[in-house]
Amino acid sequence: MMTEFAFSVAEKVIEKLGSLAYEEICSAWGISSDLKSLELTMSTIQAVLLDAEEKQVKNRGLTVWLEQLKDVFYDAVDVLDEFECEALRRQVVKTHGSAPGQVLSSFNPLGFSRKMSQKINGIRERLEEIAKHRAQFLLVERLDDKRIVQREMTHSFVRDSDVIGRDDDKEKIIDLLMHPGDDGTVPVISIVGIGGLGKTTLAQWVYNDERVAKNFASRIWVCVSEEFTVLKLAKEILKSVGGEISENMSMDKVQASLRSYLKEKRFFIVLDDVWNEDRNKWIGLKKLLIEGAKGSKIVVTTRSHKVAKVMAPGPIHDLIGLPEDDCLFLFLKWAFVEGEEKQYPKLVEIGKQIVKKCSGVPLAVRTLGSLLYSKTEERDWISIRDNEIWNLEQKEDDILPALRLKSFPEGIQRLTALRRLGFLDCESLISLPQGLKHLTALESLVIWRCEKINLMEGEDYPTRLRSFKIGFLPKLVDLPQWLIQSATTLQFLWIIGFCENLAALPEWLPNLTSVQKLQIWECRKLSSLPEGNGLPHCPKRTGD
Template sequence: MAETAYGVTVKLLGLLGSLTCQELSLAWGVRNDLTELESTVSAIKAVLLDAEEKQASDHRLNHWLGELKDVLNDAENVLDEFHCRVLQKEAMKRYGSTSKKVCHFFSSSNNPLAFRFEMANKIKGVRERVDDIADKKDKLNLAEGLEDGNITMHQRDMTHSFVHPSSVIGRDEDKENLIRLLMHQDAGRNVSVIPIVGIGGLGKTTLAKLVYNDEVVVSHFQLRMWVCVSENFNVTRLIKEILKSAVGTIDENLSVDQLQIRLRKLLENEKFLLVLDDIWNEDRNKWIELEDLLLSSCNGSKIIVTTQNSFVATIMGTAPTYNLDGLIQENCFSLFVKLAFKEGDENQYPNLLQIGREIVRKCKGVPLAVKTLAGLLYSKVDEGEWKYVRDNEIWNLEQKEGDILPALRLSYNQLPFHLKRCFAYCSLFPKDHVFTNLQLIQFWMAHGILQSPVNENQELEDVGDLYIKELLSRSFFQDLDVQQICFHTFKMHDLVHDLALSIAKGECSIVTKDSSISTEVCHLFFFDNDQEVTTQLEKLSKVRTIIFETKQPVLI
């Protein structure tokens, strides 16, 4: 969904609590309905985070959230009409008769009493529909009171340190580069930290495994340890995991103080290599607490950190960040052939090999995407099945746990609520679209999804700029090109765009001459300017955004 049901409730409650809405409710005699609506929406909001976390495994929840979002969007539209009416009223006070023409243009009725009656009926109808939806939630066993950011996220499987070198293609140069960094002696530091950064599925963990098991590295370090951190950066847990990796089993009943003594003694005068795989922690104080326990080793000890977040690399790294690039096309194809065919069978199917080359282009250099699509086709020789994979967007194909979109969704799950909303709206723009910071901020502002500034010296544009920087640091945007101090461009990786589409589902649509548009669509991007827009829109009642492709997209 372009915006989660939780996101719509936040916006709706903001509208209901505004001074404008309060003024209207008194003036138009609808205060009771709006008060009841606000109370019901607040009760629904209390369980929504739990519902949205569980919906993937519960069809009833998925259906309920869809119904809920429909009625909440309708409620928002009605309240928007209220706000428009107030603006008209204020315009008449300020500008007199000229503004009457504006009011005439916007009003659905020239009769103020009729318009008021129409709005009152709409509010009552929406309130009754929300009540009906709210009654259903009691049968869904949802937990109340969860706050955004405290829900349990689905994390990736724990990783281990082994990989067979023959199963890895195209990472020899990266491996040698990292080994050189490991062998380099950093003056003045006992322990150096080397971050590897890139989007999910790029092969950061695989590269770390290759380096970890290389003969040169094994002989260089007296002690090697591997810990998969994932989202739970708990220092006590990490001390235990480091000790287990080094010595095997430990006494789980040891106190934190006993654990830290054992860790420091273990590392004392040892040149070690520690891999901390899959880091999400942005709290520098937590890292410093762990780092202090690792500094008693010999000079030349190294820590490799893998992360999707460049900010994590900044707070942890002491060496320059190693930004991992995608595989070149030929290596991607070699990997695809290795995984899609039984050994030696590929030469029997030259037609499938050609289709395979076209499929690999969709993967944009990301090995996990190659593995996902190759896995869908393994041992299949029906040309129609291969063409189906070639001709469909990755987000629309079957995905299992550990495949590319679930892997990318882990990074989406880690986003704070306000960034989730803003990211999902980016699905409305086509692949390879070159974003400008000013354009995207205005787009977010037009949809009312930027949070209010936290201090009086901050403008809404400043908030949007902070959001862009954070999405850049988390690898949701890439190819940053700073052209002027306040103007820069960036793009979204095709697979990240697929992730956004999978979240937006049918609510965002890029329209071409051959498109069929769902009646549920809320946001449209017209890719061909010469299309007959009226014909396409006349049966669509839920459209809120229309963008026309120009040198600078026009938002309606």
């Protein structure tokens, strides 16, 4: 779930390592060279992470590699937090003196420096060992993070081997593209279907076909954002045909340049992932494209028939689910190492039942196959097959319910060595898996943007957490009672970002006697800490 954040975690660590505050800390403890070496190693690895994150979808080995890196990155974050806490503690003692009952005289600066130096070098050595394997993935260095948070940006490339069962759809679209238009307008061909059916993949396959390449003087691929403007989209098209654009370029100049580039050329434009239903915007865009030669075409991919009709009258290709045989082939490809399925005939039979419930949606088939990859216990497969998510209603412009699992499959309790776990952007997750109580080694738990979870149920959750971070949980009204079980181990508590219904912190908060760092941001209804001793051993509290 958290693999996609590897670049961001690395960026955070590097930013800290390069800050003036850390330079001063390092100088004070005599470990500047250790942290500089770590910063250099992190920067070298970070340079290929964006490329790795994009390619991992089709490479399981790369996903494992990123997970290994991310584990070490989080260890680095923990070490830096330890530095911050120690520096703050020393500052508090220097300014206010030792608090009653606290024993600080036993602190050994030399011992602390030696211990931290060993930790830093250990992290660097682990990173270098993992980084040795990056050559096999043919990664390209990139440091410009241009990903869109709301929806992933698409591109025009696809391998033929990645497309299964769409030959007829491809030929139908190409036939429409090759047919000349009857009037001076630019025909719009819409590919419509629910999320995960493969609309983008089909458009990519058509876009790269030799016949299409020969038929059009210019081919243009644009991923359309939700908040697009005609000017922004026109700039994207102009950039795709090699035109020069600037930040402050006016609409008149963009229009003139675009018409000049497209004049008397037969062009083919793909507008991928269109959501906007404002007809006036589309009319404005089409006016910019009238200079093209006869036979120019636009292909639109969208989940909505309404969007297709708004774009302009034209052929609508309704994409339906894949045949069951193709789905089973795809599922087995992602659930097993090639040929391994022959060893597990019972799992294959359960897999067939799962595939039947996927309604022919390739993304659902691939996602569930990946989820079950390397799992050979029948109960894991049965848990997916019998999950209540299958009973949810399918909406026209939504994704298949199977892609929004509300709870985790059984088996998580067997990950007894797991130290860090994150639930991020799990829109339909309504409760944490009961198996968490068996994760006795779990130290860090992150719950982020899980809109339906309130954390109130459950008494037997992790008991020895060191770090608990939550954010963007609109249903949260109180911290979970089970957090008390980590009273003697919890050191870092973050409540970050728009927990809009959290109006008060629990009276038992002072029982978290080991908390050293408390951060609360953007919880506007929260006005104060509980009365009493507060968090007696917490030198750093920040809030907004």
